[in-house]
């Protein structure tokens with residue numbers, strides 16, 4: 450569905466002060482290549498300023514790259530803009546495509562005309578989305594009066610009315626409560642699975658990525674540094690696991706040779722370890738009688754933060 454080969458895009462930027470303006474070149478995306486299949490959901494991650502939006506703007510046809518080949522469903526976005534745009538849907542968490550003062554139903558009706566959706570297909574889609582996203586209670590409410598979660602659900606319906614093949618989602622769950630978040634995620638998963646819609650998801654919420662996209666691409670300083678399964682990323686860069694132990698009585702010395710002691714106080718001690726938990730647990734139970742023990746996995750947020758902060762992926766690329 451998406452083929453990107455050696456994509457590069459730079460911007461001319463002004464450097465220096467007002468009195469001595471000089472221009473420089475800022476390379477936003479550098480030699481990026483990837484492909485995404487039909488119906489795939491891919492998380493596109495990276496810190497602020499990494500190059501995500503620039504890539505997406507090229508994929509939507511808004512920007513023309515300096516070099517590289519890009520096709521979406523066989524078309525080059527900036528050369529075939531009209532046909533291309535008809536096959537795209539987009540939801541940006543911070544903005545809405547709905548008319549602010551119109552009831553949701555009328556916004557959808559207007560979009561039907563914009564995209565020339567056949568009447569029958571429109572009715573089917575509205576019925577399906579109303580059901581899956583529970584739009585019924587607010588179809589007659591103007592967008593300005595919707596809660597954030599309702600607005601996001603209405604925006605998702607609006608983005609998919611014309612049966613796009615590719616959906617861009619930018620921070621789709623930001624600011625939503627737990628229930629609305631789940632509903633949005635389930636709907637996106639359903640859309641990709643049942644309708645074969647390809648979804649490119651940019652988000653800072655890694656739970657979205659965990660729930661929706663097995664595959665992630667990480668970009669930083671314009672370079673694509675990782676393209677693979679989130680699980681592999683976690684296994685490779687996930688850092689240590691932890692075991693928290695409550696001893697029967699405060700140990701005379703909580704240190705255990707072969708285990709890194711992270712903290713200790715009273716009966717409790719926390720150790721770090723890598724790999725399977727059996728050997729560290731055996732060491733702990735041999736050390737002193739225990740009352741309770743919990744193994745904690747490193748979470749994906751911590752892993753990705755470490756990757757950005759310590760530039761872990763760059764080491765492999767340079």
Ligand SMILES: Nc1ncnc2c1ncn2[C@@H]1O[C@H](COP(=O)(O)OP(=O)(O)OP(=O)(O)O)[C@@H](O)[C@H]1O
Pocket residue numbers: 460461462475476477495496497498499500501502503504
């Ligand atoms: N029109 C432009 N003119 C000059 N520089 C730009 C322009 N658009 C983007 N850049 C620069 O290119 C780099 C990549 O920006 P981009 O918006 O693609 O990052 P991003 O990963 O989407 O970040 P964020 O998560 O903050 O949205 C940044 O350094 C940005 O300042």
